[in-house]
Amino acid sequence: MTKLMTLSEAIQLHVHDGDLLYASGFTHLIPFAAAHEIIRQGIKDITLARATPDLIYDQLVAAGCARKLIFSYMGNPGVGSLRRLRAAIESGELEWEEYSHFSMISRLKAGASGLPFMPMKQTGAVDLEAQNPAFKRVMDPYTGEEVVVVPPLKPDVVVVHAQRADSTGNAHIWGILGEQRLAAFASRRVILTAEEIVDEEVIRSDPNRTLIPGLVVDAVCHVPYCTHPSYTQGYYDRDNELYLAWDQISKTQEGVQSYLEEWVYDLPDRAAYWEKLGPEVHRRLSAGTFLSQPVNYGDYSNQDNHDV
Amino acid sequence: MTKLMTLSEAIQLHVHDGDLLYASGFTHLIPFAAAHEIIRQGIKDITLARATPDLIYDQLVAAGCARKLIFSYMGNPGVGSLRRLRAAIESGELEWEEYSHFSMISRLKAGASGLPFMPMKQTGAVDLEAQNPAFKRVMDPYTGEEVVVVPPLKPDVVVVHAQRADSTGNAHIWGILGEQRLAAFASRRVILTAEEIVDEEVIRSDPNRTLIPGLVVDAVCHVPYCTHPSYTQGYYDRDNELYLAWDQISKTQEGVQSYLEEWVYDLPDRAAYWEKLGPEVHRRLSAGTFLSQPVNYGDYSNQDNHDV
Amino acid sequence: MCENEYNQNELMVVNAARLLRDHDVVFVGVGIPNLACNLAMRTHAPNIQLIYEAGVIGSQPSRLPLSIGDPSLVSGASSVCSMYDVFSLYLQRGNVDVGFLGGAQIDRFGNINATVIGDYQHPKVRLPGSGGSMEIAAWVNRYFVITPHQKRRFPARVDFHTSIGFLTGGDARQRTGVRGGGPKAVVTNLGLLEPDQDGELVCQALHPGVTFDQVQENTGWPIRQADNCAITLPPNAEELRILREVLDPKCIYI
């Protein structure tokens, strides 16, 4: 059964005021279009979880959608600070809950695996542990030493972007994998966006590449260029210019507000956004061709070997 | 640096009397050629670990190579019993340590991840837990409930078979993945066998398919048809006839002994074994063609987007 | 074509298939359970999703798979994952509705033994062991057992608890904290057993021509007959046609 719908429909159906949202993607496949639709729909009081909040959460916080942030690295990668997040935390407007990368992802691992906690080795840096009561310790029954444990993170809703998916949500992802698969399995609801909706035969030609199975997906949205200014491996490049420009834009709340007016509120959807970026940006971000060499799965319909 | 050597050299270098060996592969990619070389070299007192011992460990035990078995399902898949293993256990000749599939694989997960234990939810079936002191319990600090934990399994040596690998051991695997990747990371030493040794450009055309990185591999051996009578997805089919025949062959120790004489001791290597199987078997086991559709990783050598 | 009338395996496959619901996510091996799932998909439950324990999801095998690792399960499947992932992300996470289990013994409270006859340390008969059945029995929403009805297979108490049923009955299963609902039916060649409120297996249906006395004779405890004990509908022509012509034309399992 098809789960195809517009991104606007999917957000309306699956993202509610007060939800715990995880928009996944470690530096790659960050679903900006979904965040923009959430901003347009004026959803409030969201707890935003992401290892690396990136520009996507700087925008959601500046737009007033968020109540709390759960994170492990709050920087503009390769540039510097996330100014709106930083200001909101320094002023006390935004609650936060902080992890290191591995403890953050271990929470997703526990959530995705149905485990009540995940252990990790000690790191000796106890200041964060002291500030965040979610960290606990458990004695290793084999050695008597202590390990650090974190509880499962089970988002209400996760957004995952994929290069290609079929209409039931089986999705091929390649390039940097981040925490996509764990986030999808950890979540109560999953919105899948994709550069291309393909016939299921394309997916079935390479089942080992299907990192998100339709089984866990609630909505499938065809959203080309969903992840700009981040990127989609093989489809378009990262827009480093916008990441640099954001450092200026985000210096003031007003700067962000006028950016959001122009690039979010005044536009109906991602197609309009991409068109507005214009042909020069399209050209600049175009990805060349570097194809994987195929593998043979084998055709075993020959019944000869079954006459036993 | 190339790690290429013959399988005979690799076994001689990396498998020693008394080692804990994990020949990996869940129903798929079972490295029979490596077991046969171990039998030929007369290595003794091995602790054999495998979720599903399959014919490969029935043969190693019958050949007198093993001291102990660590396992979770001791059947001839789709056929019935593993008669030599069963006899050795019933007679008390072979030590054993038993798990369920998930607790067995969780041990590899802990070993591969550098964790002192892995938790799993309770299963309520406590008889196995009572018989195997490696199972322990830990209190979940979040709920106060108990979880079952298992300690890391860190084999001395693991054998992994792959469809294709480069000379440094970066390997593409597809089809059923079993516990290959975890076993390789858990082990002290790794012998990689492959159907094809390919140029590294083939591997680099699809890095997401590289489940075994050369970083953890100690020896790379070119061994076509390594896994018969199991199979290699896309290369040849499972030889169900031999799995059925084994049920007869293995009824007596003498039956196995004469099988080993004919198919192991009297042959120098895998090439001779495959040739001896003959063209009719080759034809019967041939895999047809069913190719994956390629994906584009993108060529980002264009520097245009970097003038910022 | 296998034969004209239905045989006992066909009878069990058909009755097991009827227990499945549309949209069920089923954790399945090869053989009779695989036939039951595929029969249900082609009759009343087209949206069943199959997960093979080797980590293959959405298989479209071009031939009848002969082992859990048959390559035909993979070519054309929708997803493949590692063994750790299939047990954690699917099974332990609670993404599976139905499991199928078998074993050498199943007892009055639906507990299963696939490990050993006699003493564990000095086995009289050493069986294959748990495989994934310890986890399946605990973590799927409900599970079914398909087995020939013989007294030695139905003791009052199993020699070894490989997979949990209702333990000693009552709330004993629930008190362990396992998530799943346990065994919901045992399909045999004589009829269907189902747990009562106390978790004790009772005779809930007889196949056409079978008497309750036959069930009692082949069961190792004084089994009760449900008040509303029914007679199963015989396999119909369409079910048999699909089984014999489409799913297992060489009569490997039927």
Next chain:
Amino acid sequence: MCENEYNQNELMVVNAARLLRDHDVVFVGVGIPNLACNLAMRTHAPNIQLIYEAGVIGSQPSRLPLSIGDPSLVSGASSVCSMYDVFSLYLQRGNVDVGFLGGAQIDRFGNINATVIGDYQHPKVRLPGSGGSMEIAAWVNRYFVITPHQKRRFPARVDFHTSIGFLTGGDARQRTGVRGGGPKAVVTNLGLLEPDQDGELVCQALHPGVTFDQVQENTGWPIRQADNCAITLPPNAEELRILREVLDPKCIYI
């Protein structure tokens, strides 16, 4: 071409590169550490293996990567894995020899603060936080810090322990049970600091033309000069050529 003489970034890159050994497995981000690794690979350590924290192994980027998630790191790499896998299978498992860390503060015992200036709950300056550095500092065999030498960056004690150095010195680090050996060198624009037996950072080398007084003036504690304090060799022509012509021709990081 960037300029004729070497600048401070080039100086730091070259000195960091010289700390790497052939066959080291290095956990690396972008920027200066990335340049240092690539320079080492092209000079004395051709068999270095790079692991990018985004889960990319054996990259052959066709351009200088500008972020840890640059797509050019992936095209033509030898392996890509998930974030959980790179932190568990590589880092926590003990498969990584060298890490590079940075931060707003590094103290007398090599502890790093990348989290907050002032009180954690009421931050004066909120910094990005740990990312992977909490784990890198604990689990790699040895790590290096590359940072400009300024008094505010070198306090006697960090405001917040984001990543573990030698804590309070002595065997304090060892007693926590973490596996790695901790910081082995801090490369600055003035020279090299290295821990003494007690884990206290001392001035082990000065760059050409730098005086120890300059180091002391820019360090927030009374720093000691090692008895065998050396003068570093200036970047040579070949090192500068590789940096400027091959690795960073547009002078993005140098």
